[in-house]
Amino acid sequence: MLSQRQRQRQRQSQSQSQSQRPSLAEIQRRLAAAIDDPAAAEHLAPWLAASAPGPQQASPSALERVAIYRDSSRRARERTLEAIYPVCRQILGPRCFARLAADYIDAFASRQGNLNRYGAAFAYHLAAVQSHQPALATLAYLPDLARLEWHWHAIYYAADAPPLDAAALAQLARPEQAARVRLRLSSALRRLASAYPIAAIWLRHREGAGIVHIAAGDGDRLVIHRRDGRPQVTPVTPAVFKLLAALGRPSTQAATLRSTWSPTLGELAAAGYDLTPLPDCIAAGWISGCTLGEPG
Numbered sequence: 001m002l003s004q005r006q007r008q009r010q011r012q013s014q015s016q017s018q019s020q021r022p023s024l025a026e027i028q029r030r031l032a033a034a035i036d037d038p039a040a041a042e043h044l045a046p047w048l049a050a051s052a053p054g055p056q057q058a059s060p061s062a063l064e065r066v067a068i069y070r071d072s073s074r075r076a077r078e079r080t081l082e083a084i085y086p087v088c089r090q091i092l093g094p095r096c097f098a099r100l101a102a103d104y105i106d107a108f109a110s111r112q113g114n115l116n117r118y119g120a121a122f123a124y125h126l127a128a129v130q131s132h133q134p135a136l137a138t139l140a141y142l143p144d145l146a147r148l149e150w151h152w153h154a155i156y157y158a159a160d161a162p163p164l165d166a167a168a169l170a171q172l173a174r175p176e177q178a179a180r181v182r183l184r185l186s187s188a189l190r191r192l193a194s195a196y197p198i199a200a201i202w203l204r205h206r207e208g209a210g211i212v213h214i215a216a217g218d219g220d221r222l223v224i225h226r227r228d229g230r231p232q233v234t235p236v237t238p239a240v241f242k243l244l245a246a247l248g249r250p251s252t253q254a255a256t257l258r259s260t261w262s263p264t265l266g267e268l269a270a271a272g273y274d275l276t277p278l279p280d281c282i283a284a285g286w287i288s289g290c291t292l293g294e295p296g
Contacts, residue, residue, distance in 0.1 A: 073110075074102075074105055076115060077101075077105050077110060077115065077118060078098065078101050078102070078105065080115045080116075080118050080119060081097075081101045081104065081105075081118075081119050081122065082097070082101070084119050084122075084149060084150065084153045085097075085119070085122060085146055085149045085150075086149070086206075087145060087149060087201075087202050087205040087206060088122075088126075088142060088145060088146050088149060090205050091139065091142065091145075091205065092139075092142075100125070100126070100129060103125070103129070104119075104121075104122055104125045107125065108121055108125070116153075116157050117157075119150065119153075120150060120154075122146050122150065123143040123144070123146035123147045123150065124143070126142050126143045126146055127143040130142070130143070140196070141194065141195075141196035141198055141201065144192070144194035144195075144196060144198045145196075145198050145201060145202060147192055147194075148192055148194075148198050148199070148202055148222065148224070148233070149202070151190040151192055151224040152224060152231050152233065154190065155188055155189075155190060155224050155225065155226045155231045156226065156231050158187055158188040158226065159187045159188070160187075160188065161186035161187045161188050161189075161285075161288035162288055162289075163285065163288065164282055164285075164287050164288050164289065164290060165290070166282075168290060169181070169282075169290045172290055172291075172292050177292060178265060178266075179264060179265055179266025179269070180264050180265075180266060180292050180293040181264060181265045181290060181291075181292060181293070182261045182262055182263070182264050182265075182290065182291050182292070182293050183247055183262055183265070183278075183287050183289065183290050184247075184261055184262065184287065184288060184289035184290070184291075185244065185247050185248050185262075185286060185287060185288070186225065186285060186286055186287065186288040187288070188225055188226040189223065189224070189225040189226075189244075189286050190223075190224040190225070191221075191222070191223060191224075191241060191244055191245060191248065192220070192221075192222045192224060193219065193220070193221050193222070193241065194219045194220045194222075195219040196219055196220070197219065197220055198219075198220055198222075199220050199222055199233055199235055202233070203233075220235060221235065221236050221237070221238060221240075221241035222234065222235055222236070223235075223236050223240075223241075223244065223284075223286065225284070225285065225286060227284075227285055234284070237277075239274045239277060240277045240280075240281065242273065242274075243268070243273050243274065243275070243277055243278070243281070244281065244286065246262065246263065246268055246271075246273055247262040247268075247287070248262070249262060249263070261289075261291060264293045
């Protein structure tokens with residue numbers, strides 16, 4: 001039987017031990033840091049010991065398990081980049097791409113559990129590397145190609161956009177109020193402009209045909225969108241690209257509107273935009289919403 005004083009000391013000792021023991025959230029935070037930074041694993045050892053029941057000490061096997069988890073996590077991110085950027089990998093070659101992917105993983109940590117959202121800055125990474133690697137400088141189109149591959153991937157996972165209500169648009173676009181109509185682009189649509197024919201490069205490599213020399217010219221203006229559940233890439237004219245860019249910008253005229261709404265058709269016409277492509281844009285499913293702005 002323990003005396004009252006012994007029980008009191010035991011409770012004090014347990015309370016002190018619990019106060020020194022790290023929380024689960026803190027251990028998880030340090031484990032996440034150790035995955036991206038091997039040096040951080042050394043600081044994790046005493047925390048592993050503190051979180052373990054009883055007088056056990058952190059063994060080397062615990063740190064080895066962290067290293068295994070780190071390698072598994074890195075390999076998962078490498079496979080993600082390979083899946084998102086297959087044409088870039090084909091052009092660079094597996095070994096060169098693997099080195100660039102490893103550098104990217106070191107520089108850009110994964111901030112969320114969904115790896116489908118990892119790799120958005122890979123084009124920026126390629127452009128930065130090109131600035132000091134002459135061998136890659138000859139592939140000037142590569143960052144734009146990576147942007148196209150990212151948009152192709154991201155569109156697949158973009159939120160569904162409801163089809164435009166044609167009856168509602170016809171009602172809003174009556175002659176006396178057509179200038180007040182605002183249109184909204186589909187959430188499953190991206191735009192990309194490049195000085196290079198990246199659509200042809202991307203398509204030919206996907207079909208297994210390589211391209212040796214690429215010359216800059218008028219380049220591409222592309223709409224990447226999803227239709228019937230599948231991503232598509234559509235070249236458009238400069239006028240259509242410019243109009244879609246304007247529709248993708250929030251209006252500055254009506255503070256009460258949601259930021260996703262564009263300027264009115266009247267504002268666009270007054271700014272010199274060609275509105276004649278709008279019916280084709282609507283038919284293609286690139287516009288998914290309409291509303292009526294306040295009278296000017």
